[in-house]
Amino acid sequence: MVPPSPSSGSSRQVVVTGLGAISPIGATAEESWSELLAGASGARSLEHPWVEELGLPVTFAAQAKVEPDTVLERIEAKRLDRGAQLALIAARDAWRDAGSPEVDPDRLGVDWATGIGGVWTLLNAWDTLREKGPRRVPPLTVPMLMPNAAAAAIEMEFRARAGARTVVSACASSSESIGNALDHLRLGYADIVIAGGTEACIHPLPIAAFAQMQALSKRNDEPGIASRPYDAQRDGFVLGEGAAALVLETEEHARARGARIYARLVGGAVTSDAFHISAPDPDGSVPRTMELALRDAGLSAADVDHINVHATSTPVGDIAEYKAMRKVFGHALDGIPISATKASTGHLLGGAGAIEALFTVKALSERVAPPTINLTDPDPEIPLDVVTSPRALPDGDLVAISNSFGFGGHNAVAVFTTV
Structure with missing residues (x-):
């Protein structure tokens, strides 16, 4: 891809003008930050019947504070895997926070990320196939399970036509997507990029698999204190879900529209x-x-x-x-x-x-x-x-x-x- 003009390059300054999130400690970016400062923990015991039915060795996780299908319209939630639902909520939160800027769709991009993709959709469809046969597999299974589904949902929501890219690099994924957005803005591919990442895999199979790797904490009786970085008694991570989005734009574009600027990337x-x-x-x-x-x-x-x-x-x-x-x-x-x-x-x-x-x-x-x-x-x-x-x-x-x-x-x- 060639930048639109020879003048575009690494001299372009990039700023953060919008923040959005849905996390285990908040329904929005602002609430997540406030609860973080208050010392909150998003880890809770899981109340799903499959926890006991399957005998999972880890019975807690950090689920999103609010159910995404209570935030989205019924029809849009039905067409998105849980991870993409979370992504769309976070992106909308960030876009509102940025002042819902007016931008040429050809100058608006998306750099998004996930570590796994639509695992709930994939595994539910497999269960349906085994139990009810191929004619009962939902027709939207592939568009919902594909890792780029969240980027696609955000791209269509905001009519972003400067590219909607997806990074899948495990737990480094969304930091890499932010780095990609920085490059794309510096090179002049866009004036604004919505960047971030999502994950929703608090499902019995990933829980069992991570537990088999000895990666998860097993403090089932004390979920709120299970994640303890740098503590001598740490015994693994707590599986979490959520999404976060940053509206990134060239400083020139942000200044021209009078945007509030949080920081520079x-x-x-x-x-x-x-x-x-x-x-x-x-x-x-x-x-x-x-x-x-x-x-x-x-x-x-x-x-x-x-x-x-x-x-x-x-x-x-x-x-x-x-x-x-x-x-x-x-x-x-x-x-x-x-x-x-x-x-x-x-x-x-x-x-x-x-x-x-x-x-x-x-x-x-x-x-x-x-x-x-x-x-x-x-x-x-x-x-x-x-x-x-x-x-x-x-x-x-x-x-x-x-x-x-x-x-x-x-x-x-x-x-x-x-x-």
Whole structure:
């Protein structure tokens, strides 16, 4: 694809003008942020009959705070998998927050992400096929289960014709989609891009599969304190669901329409470990991802004032990310406030990077680092300045990064600054 004019390029500044979400702790971006600051947990016991019927070893998760089919019109909910429902709700929230801008459809793009896609649709259709035969399989099964269904729904909602792309890179997916949006805006492919990610796989099969990998916490009697990044007693992540969207646009376009600007998106990077399908490479490319993202932003490690970490609450993953950050920041890491927000939201998989980027933007905009709940016994092997209650960030220009890493060795980092 060729940019529309030779003048378009990396000199274009990109800003965040809208934020939207539906998460385990909030029906909107604003409520999710407010509940995060209040120290809420979205983890709850599952009340579905299949939990007991199937004897699942993990009986809790972080479900969306409100059911998406209570927010959407009946007919549109019926035509979308749960993940795409969540995506559309988040995108509408972000678009309203951005002031519902008027934009040429040919200059509006979508960069979206998911880690798995329409798993509920796929598995329900398989059950229908086995139990009732092929003629009873719903005709919209394929359009609903395909991983790009959420991007397609958003594209059609807003008549975005500058491209609707989908990234599927496990838990790094939506951070990668944000990086793609940055590139597309810099290169002049669009004036506005709706970027983000979604996931809805709190289904018995993914729960059983993640549990078999020893990836999930098994604190069935204490779901609210199960996700505990950097705690010595952490035993796995809490499966979460939700979606988050950022309206990104060129600063020139945003200024011309008088938009409110939350922050600038100034850099991003994607790398891969080429090491193992699920385990992080202890000497891998995670440090390089952070370094490349900062270089892309024209910044250095010494400039960073805040980090929203990936920190899933797994014994192996948390320490691997810590070691990577120590390589990049050295002793300066001791003075950087760290927020591990999966403690509140659970792990949204393909939507994780987007909700955490949203929290990073809010941290810069409101100059407050959000808390990490459930950290009662800090792991002595991970000496970090973890924020455990809302903490004011200093005056002046601020830089923050948001880290995401996924199965397959996918790494993505986004860099934001104050305006």
